[in-house]
Amino acid sequence: MDLITLLQLLDSTLRLATPLLLACLAGLYSERAGIFDIGLEGKMLAAAFLSAGVAYVTGNVWLGLLAGIGASLLLSAIHGLASITFRGNQLISGVAINFLAAGLTVVIAQSWFAQGGRTPQLSGGARFNPVTLPGAEALRDVPVLGPIYYELISGHTIIVYLGLIVVPITAWVLFSTRFGLRLRAVGENPAAVDTAGVSVVGMRFAAVAICGVLCGIAGAYLATALQAGFTKDMSAGRGYIALAALIFAKWRPVYCLWACLLFGFLQAIALRSDLIERVLQFNIQSQLLDALPYILTVVILAGFVGRAVPPRAGGEPYVKER
Amino acid sequence: MTAPQTTPDTAPAIELKGISKAFGPVQANKDISIRVMPGTIHGIIGENGAGKSTLMSILYGFYKADRGEIFIGGTKTEIPDSQAAISAGIGMVFQHFKLVENFTVLENIVLGAEDSGLLRPSLARARRELKALAEEYELNVDPDAIIEDIGVGMQQRVEILKALYRQADILILDEPTGVLTPAEADHLFRILENLRREGKTIILITHKLREIMEITDTVSVMRRGEMTATVKTAETSPAELAELMVGRKVLLRVNKEPATPGAVILDVKDLHVTDAKGVHRVKGVSFEVRAGEVLGIAGVAGNGQSELLEVLGGYETATGTVTMNGTPIDLTGTKSDGQSRRRRGIAHVPEDRQAEGLIMDYSAWENTAFGYHHDDKYRSGLFMNNAAILSDTTDKMQRFDVRPPDPKLAAKNFSGGNQQKIVLAREIERNPDLLLIGQPTRGVDIGAIEFIHEQIIALRDQGKAILLVSVELEEIMALSDRIAVMFDGRIMGTRDPSQTDERELGLLMAGITDTDHDHSVEEIEDNLAKAGH
Numbered sequence: 067m068d069l070i071t072l073l074q075l076l077d078s079t080l081r082l083a084t085p086l087l088l089a090c091l092a093g094l095y096s097e098r099a100g101i102f103d104i105g106l107e108g109k110m111l112a113a114a115f116l117s118a119g120v121a122y123v124t125g126n127v128w129l130g131l132l133a134g135i136g137a138s139l140l141l142s143a144i145h146g147l148a149s150i151t152f153r154g155n156q157l158i159s160g161v162a163i164n165f166l167a168a169g170l171t172v173v174i175a176q177s178w179f180a181q182g183g184r185t186p187q188l189s190g191g192a193r194f195n196p197v198t199l200p201g202a203e204a205l206r207d208v209p210v211l212g213p214i215y216y217e218l219i220s221g222h223t224i225i226v227y228l229g230l231i232v233v234p235i236t237a238w239v240l241f242s243t244r245f246g247l248r249l250r251a252v253g254e255n256p257a258a259v260d261t262a263g264v265s266v267v268g269m270r271f272a273a274v275a276i277c278g279v280l281c282g283i284a285g286a287y288l289a290t291a292l293q294a295g296f297t298k299d300m301s302a303g304r305g306y307i308a309l310a311a312l313i314f315a316k317w318r319p320v321y322c323l324w325a326c327l328l329f330g331f332l333q334a335i336a337l338r339s340d341l342i343e344r345v346l347q348f349n350i351q352s353q354l355l356d357a358l359p360y361i362l363t364v365v366i367l368a369g370f371v372g373r374a375v376p377p378r379a380g381g382e383p384y385v386k387e388r
Numbered sequence: 389m390t391a392p393q394t395t396p397d398t399a400p401a402i403e404l405k406g407i408s409k410a411f412g413p414v415q416a417n418k419d420i421s422i423r424v425m426p427g428t429i430h431g432i433i434g435e436n437g438a439g440k441s442t443l444m445s446i447l448y449g450f451y452k453a454d455r456g457e458i459f460i461g462g463t464k465t466e467i468p469d470s471q472a473a474i475s476a477g478i479g480m481v482f483q484h485f486k487l488v489e490n491f492t493v494l495e496n497i498v499l500g501a502e503d504s505g506l507l508r509p510s511l512a513r514a515r516r517e518l519k520a521l522a523e524e525y526e527l528n529v530d531p532d533a534i535i536e537d538i539g540v541g542m543q544q545r546v547e548i549l550k551a552l553y554r555q556a557d558i559l560i561l562d563e564p565t566g567v568l569t570p571a572e573a574d575h576l577f578r579i580l581e582n583l584r585r586e587g588k589t590i591i592l593i594t595h596k597l598r599e600i601m602e603i604t605d606t607v608s609v610m611r612r613g614e615m616t617a618t619v620k621t622a623e624t625s626p627a628e629l630a631e632l633m634v635g636r637k638v639l640l641r642v643n644k645e646p647a648t649p650g651a652v653i654l655d656v657k658d659l660h661v662t663d664a665k666g667v668h669r670v671k672g673v674s675f676e677v678r679a680g681e682v683l684g685i686a687g688v689a690g691n692g693q694s695e696l697l698e699v700l701g702g703y704e705t706a707t708g709t710v711t712m713n714g715t716p717i718d719l720t721g722t723k724s725d726g727q728s729r730r731r732r733g734i735a736h737v738p739e740d741r742q743a744e745g746l747i748m749d750y751s752a753w754e755n756t757a758f759g760y761h762h763d764d765k766y767r768s769g770l771f772m773n774n775a776a777i778l779s780d781t782t783d784k785m786q787r788f789d790v791r792p793p794d795p796k797l798a799a800k801n802f803s804g805g806n807q808q809k810i811v812l813a814r815e816i817e818r819n820p821d822l823l824l825i826g827q828p829t830r831g832v833d834i835g836a837i838e839f840i841h842e843q844i845i846a847l848r849d850q851g852k853a854i855l856l857v858s859v860e861l862e863e864i865m866a867l868s869d870r871i872a873v874m875f876d877g878r879i880m881g882t883r884d885p886s887q888t889d890e891r892e893l894g895l896l897m898a899g900i901t902d903t904d905h906d907h908s909v910e911e912i913e914d915n916l917a918k919a920g921h
Contacts, residue, residue: 244502244510251488251499258486261448262500262550263471378489386450 069210071341073217075334080222081292083330084229085110085284089308090315090322091229091236092280098240098317099273100253100379104160105145106281107305108167113138113285115171118185118296119178121192127290130192134289135282141167142278150270153383164305172298185289185296194223194291223291225283230323232280237319249273253377256384266384281305303360310363316374332359399462401426401558401589402447407456409442416442418613420456424606426557429580429590431600431621434610435633435833436804440593443610444560448480449473460558474501479551483563485543489536493529493546494518501554514553521552525582526575539916541572541909548579559583560591565599569688569916570861570894575909577603595834597626598862609633634835644845647869650679653822653853654700659708661695661877669695670706671877677822677853682844684868684885685857688897688916692877693857694739697826700855701736702729713821726759735815737808739826739857745811748800752790753781755799756814784813789839805836812840816847823847826857841867861890861897875899876918 089106096103113134121130141163148159172183179185202220205212240246252259252269260266288304289296307329315321335342336355343349400423409417416439424430434440445451447458449467458465460476467473473480487496494511497518502510515531522528527545535543544564551559561580565573580590580603592604600607601621608618609632617632630638654677661670670692677683687693698704705720712732718724729736738744746755757766757777766777781795788809790802799807808828815823828844829837844867848854858864864871865885872882873896880896892903898912 242507244505244507247495247499247502247507251491254488254490255486258488258496258499261470261480261482261486263469263474264500 069213070217073213075331075338075341077218077221078334078337079327079331080218080226081330082333083326084226085287085292085304086308086311086329087229087323087326088225088232088280088284088287089305090311090326091232091319092277092284093309093312094236094315094317094319094322095249095273095280096277097312097380098253098377099249099270100256100377100382100384101145101149101270101274101277102156102160102381103145103274103277104157104309105141105163105167105305106277106308107301107303108160108164109138109141109278109281110285110288110305111164111171111299111301112141112167113282114289114300115175115185115285115296117282117286118188118289119175121188121290122179122185122295125190125192127188127192127194130290131283131286134286135279138282138285139275139278142274142281146271146274149383150267150274153385156381156383168299171296175296175298183298188290188294192290193294194225194287196221197224197227223287225287225291228283229287233319233323240319245272250377253379256379257386260384260386270384284308307359307363310366313374313376314366317377329359329362332362398426400424400459401428401461402591403459403462404443404447405457405459407443407446407453407458409446409451409453415613417446417453420610420615422608422615422618424558424589424591426461426589427584427587428605429584429592429603431604431607432591432593432610433595433597433600433607433629433633435595435835436831437833438610438633439613440610441562442613444480444562444591444593447473447560448478474554474556477555477557479548479554479556479559481544481547481551481559481561481564483566485540485547487535487543487546490534492532492534493538494531496535496546497531497550497553517553518549521549524586525552526579527552537917539913540567541569541575541913541916544568544576545579557587558589558591560593562593563595564592565594565596566859567689569897569912570890571898571907571909571912573599596862597629600629601626611635630834634833636835638834638838642841642845642866644867645849647681647848649681649869650851652676653679653713654855655709655711656700657709657711659696659699659706659710661692661699661704661706663695663704669877670699672708673874673877673879675872675879675882677855679821679853680848680851681869682848682854682856682867684864684871685855685874686861686864686871686893686897687859687874689859691874691897693874694826696874697736697739697824697855697857700729700734700824701738702726702734727762730759730818730820733821735818735820735823737811737815737823737825737828739830741804741807741811742800746799746807749798751796751798752785752802752810753778753795755810756781756784756795758814760814760818784817785810788813788843803833804831805833805840808832808840809836812843816843820852822853822855824855824857827860828856828858829860829863861893865890865893873897 089110093103093106116137117130117134120133121127145159145163148154149156175185176183199220202216206216240250248259248264248269252266256266259269288300311322311325311329314325336358339350339352339355402424404420404422407417407420420443432440442451446453449469449472452468458467465476467476494514498510498514503513518531527549529542529545529549564576568576583590594600604621606618607621609616609629611633657674659670659673663669673696685693695704699706699719702725705724710717710719712734717732742748760766761772766773778795785793785795790806790809828840832840844854856867868885870882871885871893873880873893875897876899880899880901895903895907899915900907
């Protein structure tokens with residue numbers, strides 16, 4: 067395998083890892099605050115649809131992104147209302163959101179665009195286009211470093227770079243700010259936060275809102291950057307893989323990056339079965355390759371990677387005791 | 389700084405006027421008024437459910453009073469939430485600590501009281517202040533230790549420091565000594581005295597008369613939601629306080645004759661227990677219990693006593709040998725369950741009666757039959773004989789003075805003491821050879837404690853063997869004929885209650901067998917921390 071092929075594979079890894087990473091970090095904020103969110107999938111899907119729809123109608127991808135974030139935030143608000151305000155079961159609320167999104171997106175898409183539950187193809191300003199970083203063209207012919215910069219680092223959409231920047235920002239927010247301290251505390255022992263005079267409900271809603279925004283970006287990326295338009299069930303289990311990555315990463319931001327890159331890499335390999343054949347000298351069925359990320363997820367969730375301790379108050383509604 | 393004088397013309401640190409609070413039909417607080425002068429320690433004593441915690445929750449902004457006024461330092465103050473309580477200078481140390489277990493001490497202290505959006509400056513200031521507070525009040529803690537790695541004594545000091553860091557002038561402590569060894573409790577009292585000397589006002593909620601007598605200046609007694617009396621501690625006695633609490637004369641001592649031990653009933657040899665998490669909880673324990681004696685097992689909670697009871701009760705597996713009436717009992721496998729144990733004459737009053745002793749949503753009569761529902765007298769053919777169980781329960785409730793004597797009431801609607809009586813009635817009435825009883829009076833009011841203690845001694849005098857596990861040292865000393873002290877899964881020593889004292893037992897509880905001379909609190913805490921407390 068030559069350098070260019072490898073770089074293409076890694077380039078593809080980065081593109082495929084981005085929605086996972088954004089969703090994974092979204093889940094991180096929510097779960098660190100004690101709200102389990104199985105509805106990442108549904109939020110991404112709703113965001114993907116609405117962003118594509120609005121981008122198509124307005125021809126402006128930024129308006130599409132905002133609409134996607136809005137759709138995701140709305141579902142977050144429902145999840146927050148059900149699980150924080152009314153202290154409902156977080157898993158059930160999340161599952162409900164997934165079903166809601168899976169059904170509604172297709173129905174509304176059909177009603178608006180009448181194309182069998184998809185949006186029309188997006189093009190031009192209705193999509194996020196690759197950004198060529200400064201100097202990429204000029205450095206292209208420098209041996210080794212040139213191709214790495216041109217092929218791998220440059221030439222992604224803005225969202226890819228955004229996703230990468232959110233990782234250190236999240237780490238900084240979580241471990242160096244007052245907000246982060248309170249967020250982590252509310253997921254570990256909400257009673258401690260409450261008696262310290264900080265609103266548990268407020269903190270949890272803030273976390274769920276951040277989760278909504280990041281999920282919205284992840285969903286919009288699917289429909290307006292990775293692909294050109296919304297198709298039925300296009301999130302394709304990425305929300306669940308992001309959750310698996312979150313557990314794999316033990317709820318730590320930088321580990322999330324590595325976990326998502328790993329899953330992204332597996333997805334990239336699955337797209338290039340020709341490469342596998344060339345390197346390994348035998349053919350692996352593409353179905354098996356497609357299944358790889360999911361197999362890895364099962365292995366990880368089975369506890370193969372060691373014990374991951376979730377936030378202790380995770381999944382439990384906070385009821386003030388005497 | 390000099391201590392403020394508590395002359396009548398100084399405004400009280402806290403004054404409550406006519407506080408009332410009802411939860412549905414239950415009047416938790418009825419027209420309560422107290423005045424606490426600055427620089428004093430004020431005790432609030434009362435039975436469980438007397439309304440102490442409700443009153444303090446109102447003061448800390450958890451509940452809103454239906455009626456009444458709160459004055460802090462002479463100014464009328466509204467306390468709608470914890471934030472308001474903190475601003476008013478009130479700090480609270482809850483019975484169950486409100487600490488984030490995997491945060492450092494420092495992070496717990498600044499949580500909610502950060503100076504700015506960035507943590508670093510807050511943590512630096514907290515570190516400096518902590519040092520000053522530690523020197524001023526003997527409140528030494530390691531600021532960088534993780535909460536779950538330090539002992540409960542230090543955790544409690546972190547809670548006190550949290551309050552002081554928030555500039556609290558009034559400190560409320562709810563049952564602070566429940567989890568401490570005697571030496572740690574003494575240390576806490578020294579801290580409280582230091583705080584009083586610096587002019588802080590302290591409210592101590594407890595059910596232990598001895599603590600009230602030892603440290604408070606004034607004491608209020610609560611009974612059934614009402615404040616029945618407020619007296620100067622120097623002018624009262626434990627007996628008088630107990631009477632005020634219960635509303636009748638109470639025997640504070642257990643009346644019993646010396647034991648006349650008979651044959652060995654239970655013989656435990658080299659018992660080891662490893663729990664589900666793989667932690668070695670009981671590390672080779674051997675002892676025997678004879679007919680007609682009470683063997684008390686003392687120790688700080690979490691030193692293997694619970695696991696020991698669970699093994700003997702049949703719902704934890706173990707290795708080693710346990711012989712009952714000369715025949716070994718199974719410690720693993722299908723013959724090791726509560727049912728088989730009961731057939732062998734072992735009755736069990738579990739430590740956590742609400743989780744293991746009762747089904748809280750089931751009524752008293754159902755709970756009475758539970759575990760014995762296969763008995764012939766409770767059965768008619770394939771079915772349960774509900775009428776028989778019901779009449780049996782009514783009879784038991786009468787003899788054990790369960791109030792209200794309504795067999796159809798759900799277990800959760802009885803008070804802690806009455807719940808315990810239901811469990812006790814079920815287990816004792818079966819005429820067991822051995823009674824396992826864990827924390828017999830935890831969360832039980834004084835009146836019921838007296839009754840439960842009498843029942844245990846009566847059973848002993850019938851020639852039954854009793855294995856008592858309790859974290860209340862006083863209870864162990866009052867009931868036991870022999871005392872074994874457990875620490876870190878081992879028995880550190882067995883003592884005759886007439887030839888030992890709280891100091892010696894307290895050292896054994898901290899794993900120190902060299903009991904002839906004194907040991908520092910630090911040494912005791914080190915030992916406890918090593919054993920995972």
